Structures are given as C-alpha cells and as structure tokens.
Amino acid sequence: MRSSPLPATGSEARPRRADAERNRRALLAAARRVFERDGFVSARITDIADEAGLAHGCFYSHFPGKEEIFAAVVAEVSEEMLHPGPALTAPAGSDPVAVIEAANLAYLEAYRRNARFMALLEQVATVNDAFLRIRLLTRNARAIRRLQRAGLADPDLDPDLASLALSVMVSRSAYAAFAVGREPVDTARLAATLTRLWVNSLRLAT
C-alpha cells in the first residue's frame, strides 16, 4: 500500500506530507467501513487503524478521538445528504409538483447510496443533529405559509407542524426502505408515492 518515499536527497518534507494526507484519507475510509459494520459504540480505534493498514497509535496523529473521526465521516456523507426533504423553494413559475417529485427522488437516491451510514446516523442522532434540521424545517414552513396565503394549499394546516411531519415522513420512509428493509424497494415508486402524499396532504392545486 505504502509507496517508498524518494531517497533522502533533501526533500523528505513533501512525500511525508503526501503520505500523511493519504493516511488521513485511509483512516476516514476505514472508519466509514468500520462504523457501518460495527456501529459507533462497538467500533474500536484499533479496528479503524487496522482497516486502514496503519498502526493504531498513528490514529491520533490525524484525529483526536472516535467522535471526531465520526464527525468527519458525517461531514463527508452530508455533502450528498443536505436536503432531508424536498425544498419547496423552486423558482416561481415552475411546476411545484414536479419540483417536489424531483427533490424527493434526489433525496431517496442519495439515501439509498449511503443507506448503511444513514442507518447508523439515525441511531447516533443526538439532540444537536435535530436542531440542525430546524433551519430546513423553517424554510419549508415558510414555503407552506406562502402557498397558503396564495390560496394554493390547505389553509387549515399548521405550517410548522406540517413541515415537520412531511419532512420526517420522507426521511423516515427512506430509512425504512433502504436502511432497514431487506427487500429492494423501487425508488421511483416510493418517490412517486411520497410526492403524491405530499401534494395531497397540502391540497396543492394540481
């Protein structure tokens, strides 16, 4: 795995650095595999280092501890999983149903790709994580309010609670379908169902 660095002419600094970065990446990738396989609690520093082909003592040159490397893996995965539900903030004039369906489909596909790690996230989710979602919920709630004012959505719904409920409906359905269930689920069919439930529930004019 390791490439032998160039002989000591005088330039050991650069290959050293390159090795370090490579090892850091190896640890991250190994951590993801180990976390997915063993869960957060059972994952051991030693296992992560072993999986990366490094001595366990080396781990601490790159990460202060298990929580931190977990956070780093979360950050990696989060790039694909930013949106826990379809954003209703599409440009004016676009078909809102199509927008919702596209967002749902994108989310479900991303979830499916990262299903093992997302399952892990659900178990480790802490209060902090939950509050991170609040912004998204607020954004969705604002969109629902706008639709209500425009006479396009059921005016009897509480925008905040409806936003919450529909958001968790999508994310938790993805969890049930991809992280827990064993039988393969037709992603498009699930996306279509979620979109229709969403549209129906808001009584979006179609």
Place this chain on the structure above:
Amino acid sequence: MRSSPLPATGSEARPRRADAERNRRALLAAARRVFERDGFVSARITDIADEAGLAHGCFYSHFPGKEEIFAAVVAEVSEEMLHPGPALTAPAGSDPVAVIEAANLAYLEAYRRNARFMALLEQVATVNDAFLRIRLLTRNARAIRRLQRAGLADPDLDPDLASLALSVMVSRSAYAAFAVGREPVDTARLAATLTRLWVNSLRLAT
C-alpha cells in the same frame, strides 16, 4: 447476545419473599431512570443497583444482565405503546376522520408520557423491531386498499408504501416533538395536523 429477550415475568411473580419482588421492581424502575439518563450503552449495572439502593451483586439475583433488564423495561413501556399509528380498522359506520384523530391523539399522548424512554428505543431499535411493525403496516395497507376500492381514497396511491409513509410520519413526528424538541408541543394541535395530513393525503372523502 443472550438468549431470552423477555424474562418470564409471570412465573416469577410469586417469589418466596415479598422483598425480592419489591427489589426486582426497584431495579426495573431504577433501570428505566438510568437508561433514560445515560443511554443503553453507558448505563452501568452498578448505577442501576445504586439507583435502586441495592448492592450491585444483588442485580444478578434478578436479571441475567443489562440486555435482559432493558428488555423488561421495554416490555413495561410497550403496554402503553402498542400502536405505532392510528388503526384504520374502525367499526363500519363510525366517522373515519374521528377515528384517525382519536388514534393519533392516543398515540401522541402515550408517546409524550414515555418520551424519554421512547427516544432511547429509537436509538436501540434493531432490524428485528422494524419487522415487528410490518404487521401493523400490513393491516393499515389493507384498510387503504379497502377505501380505494370503495372509491373513498386516492386510487393512485400505492397502499403499502403509503401505509409505511403515514405510519412513520406519525411516529417520527412524535419523536421530534416529544423526545428531541425542547419546546413544549401542543399535543392536540399536533394530532389535528397529523390527522388532517393523513386525511388529505389519502383524499378521504370528508
């Protein structure tokens, strides 16, 4: 890990000494408090025994280990939490919306009462648990199919996926509202919102 997930509660109900039963109950109550406070993994046998006012060695006279006492606490809580979503199988002739609202409200109230422990359960939930819910989902899916055939529900919905989505919408909203969120949530208002979303999403004739 260990064999019997649910210790036989019935057969040991009549112990030789009343003290023994009292201490068993004390351990159960203490375990619930400790689990809610520290989570399953961090909970220590010693803490549970301490919380119950007993020596830690005594713990093993009543439960084989941490998993078993956890299962016993789960069994206790489960009596209140049997229904993860509103059952659509109300007696014919009753107002379906009222039925749904009543079921939702009952579920949310029960969830709120046991919120701390339910939050714990979500984190410890295993694949097995998920499959236990399938029966309920199947029942709900059947109800949706029946309504569709009767022309009372949106015929374009996939009954199985819709059943899943609405079920997790309710349970996960409860989790977000009572187990994670800090601000008190108006249970009635949440129940009303969930019911309306449910009715709307199925396009139940009202």
Place this chain on the structure above:
Amino acid sequence: MRSSPLPATGSEARPRRADAERNRRALLAAARRVFERDGFVSARITDIADEAGLAHGCFYSHFPGKEEIFAAVVAEVSEEMLHPGPALTAPAGSDPVAVIEAANLAYLEAYRRNARFMALLEQVATVNDAFLRIRLLTRNARAIRRLQRAGLADPDLDPDLASLALSVMVSRSAYAAFAVGREPVDTARLAATLTRLWVNSLRLAT
C-alpha cells in the same frame, strides 16, 4: 456418627435434631459427588447445597466452609484407604509373599472403589498430607530393616528410601490404573505384578 441424644421431654427436639443430622449427611454425600465431578477448586458451596436439596445458607449450619467439609469427606474415605501399601508386619510364620499380595490386592480394590475421590486427593495433596504418610513409611522401613538383619532381604538397600519408593510405586500405580486410565485394568493382575516387583526388589527369599 453421632448418636442422637435423648429428646427433651416431648417437643420438637427430636425431629429437629434428626433432620439436622440427616441434612448433615446429605451435605457430606453431596459434597463427595460435587468434589468428584468438579474438583475442589471449582466446587461451589451452592452446588453442594443444591445437590443435597438444601438452601445454600443452610450449609453453614453444619460446616464452617469448603475446606472443612472436604476434610470430612476425606475422613470418610480414609477409613477404607488407611494403608497406602502392603504392611510387612504380618504375624511371624505367615508367608510374607502371601501377606504382601493380600495387602496389595486389598489396597488396589479399595482404591478402585474410591478412584474418583482418590484422584481428587492426589491433586489436592498438600505438604501436610505427605507427612501423615511418614508413619506408615517408618513402619515399613522398620520391617525392611528387620528382614535385612534376618538375611531375608537385599542388605544393600537403604531401608527408608526403599520403603518410600515401593510405597509410592503401589499407590501411584493404583492412581494410574484406576483414576487416570480409561481402559479397565485387571486388578488381580496388577496386584500380582506389584507383589512380584516388591518381592524381587527386596530379594525376599521365596
């Protein structure tokens, strides 16, 4: 062993006492079985009491601890196993070879009957036990000296060391044959061999 004293007039004294003695015997018998099955170290007070059909707390009404009940079992078995080798102190005029053979045979038979417990004894044998044997050895050594003086035994042998060697030859052969070996050993044949070795080794005039 102990005779039950006269009852105190007409009360519960007699059955109580009788019960106590019966339980003491039950514990002794149970202890022997448990020791033979599990060895001294692994034997637990609880197991002995269970085997006797008594509560473990009851054990301490009869014996102070594990060592003491073990000693009591040893005492029981010792009644059959007093002689670790053939005594050479037969009445004058009797055939010495016949005496040796009879003694060996008796010892081997007794060993075979108590083989499981004797095996245990070998493992638990302490320095103290060893010194208990010294008297027997001294007695045998005296006999050898007498035979040497009478010109009936090899005068070049050290009587003390020969006594020791021949004694352990018999007892350890019994151990190997009955306590360790799995195949059944012909006791008579072993006795005959030991006797012949003994006679030969002392060069007893035959």
Place this chain on the structure above:
Amino acid sequence: MRSSPLPATGSEARPRRADAERNRRALLAAARRVFERDGFVSARITDIADEAGLAHGCFYSHFPGKEEIFAAVVAEVSEEMLHPGPALTAPAGSDPVAVIEAANLAYLEAYRRNARFMALLEQVATVNDAFLRIRLLTRNARAIRRLQRAGLADPDLDPDLASLALSVMVSRSAYAAFAVGREPVDTARLAATLTRLWVNSLRLAT
C-alpha cells in the same frame, strides 16, 4: 479452556521491539515464580504482571490468559524433564545397570532443580498429560519384553504393568523427595536405591 495449549514461541521470536521480547520473558519468569509460590488457581494475572514490573493490562499483549502462560512455563520446564524414567534402550553392549543408574540420576537431578514447579505440575496434571506418558511407557515395556525374551529378566512379570509401576516409582519418589519433603535428600543415594530396586525387581542378570 482456551484453544491453543502451547503458544507459538518460534514465530514470535523476532519481535519488532527488543523490549517486547524482554517483557515476554520477564512475564514468563514472573509467572513461574508466582505459580510456584501460589499455585495455579491462586495465581493472579495482576501478581504475575507486578512481579514482572509491568502493568497488568500489558500481560494480555503477550499471553491470552493464565492457562496459556502456564503452558508456556510448562514447555520451558519440559525441556529438562522429558524423561519420566530411565530409558532401557541403551546401545547394545553397554552395562544395563550403569545405564539405568545414569538415567535415574539424571532424572532425579533435573527434578530437584525444578522441584517447586514439578510439584505444581503434579497437582495440575490432567488426563491428557497422563496419556502423553504412554509412549514412554510403551518404549520401556518393549525393552522389558526384549530382556525377558533374552532370558535376562524375570519372565513372570507383565511387561506393561511392570513398566508402569517402575516408572511411577521413580517419578513419584522424586516428587516425595524433592517437592514434598523438607529434609534434603541425597540424590545419589536415592538414585542408587531406585536403580537397585529396578534391577532387583526385574531380576536383571548382573
């Protein structure tokens, strides 16, 4: 209890750090002292590590548990104690009595050097150990048969049983003399006695 009775000593002979090997040796030496002092059962991992000047956690870097380090000590001692009795398989033409005496003396000396640990071995001896000796016994039994056929040994002896008896006579005399007895025993004198008993008992032509 655990799987490998003898840890591979050869493959780990060249550790990355010389310290590791030194500490492994320190643990072995410490274990021998602790086992001799406290016996197998009472010996604690902590004591062994303390005796070696190491933290107890470090023990597990070198040995999986108590049984394994004991086996390793046994292996060490066994190099000196391979022969539980004099081998009768001397080259033709050599004086058989001298051969027996030399073998006995060598065995007794080795036993004396390792007396404390041999005493321990006797107590921990299991059925397995006993069967390991069978080969040696078989070899001796063959030698006795050969002597009998050559008219040089008592033809009335059962070769197998005699072989067993004489073997245990030697090993158990060593035990009595060096492991149990407190008074110093003259090794040469004991060897001479055992040899004479051996020669006499087989009626070896001298």
Place this chain on the structure above:
DNA sequence: TATGAATGAGCCTTCATTCAT
C-alpha cells in the same frame, strides 16, 4: 509522522458469607 508496546481506569461477573424471617 509512524510504530506498537505499555499503561491503567473501568466494568462485568462470581460466589463465599451474612442475616432477617
């Protein structure tokens, strides 16, 4: 930085012994 041996806090579990009933 990489290595991997050493450290030691921490937890689980067993079981002899006590003691109230």
Place this chain on the structure above:
DNA sequence: CATGAATGAAGGCTCATTCAT
C-alpha cells in the same frame, strides 16, 4: 435450624490513550 435474598470483596478482561524510538 432452614431459607434464600443481600452483600461486597476480588479478579478478569477491554481498550482508549500515551510515549519512547
């Protein structure tokens, strides 16, 4: 005396973290 629940000392083992090389 019998009972069996409670006690708590004792020891095994794990594993995150440190550190000398």
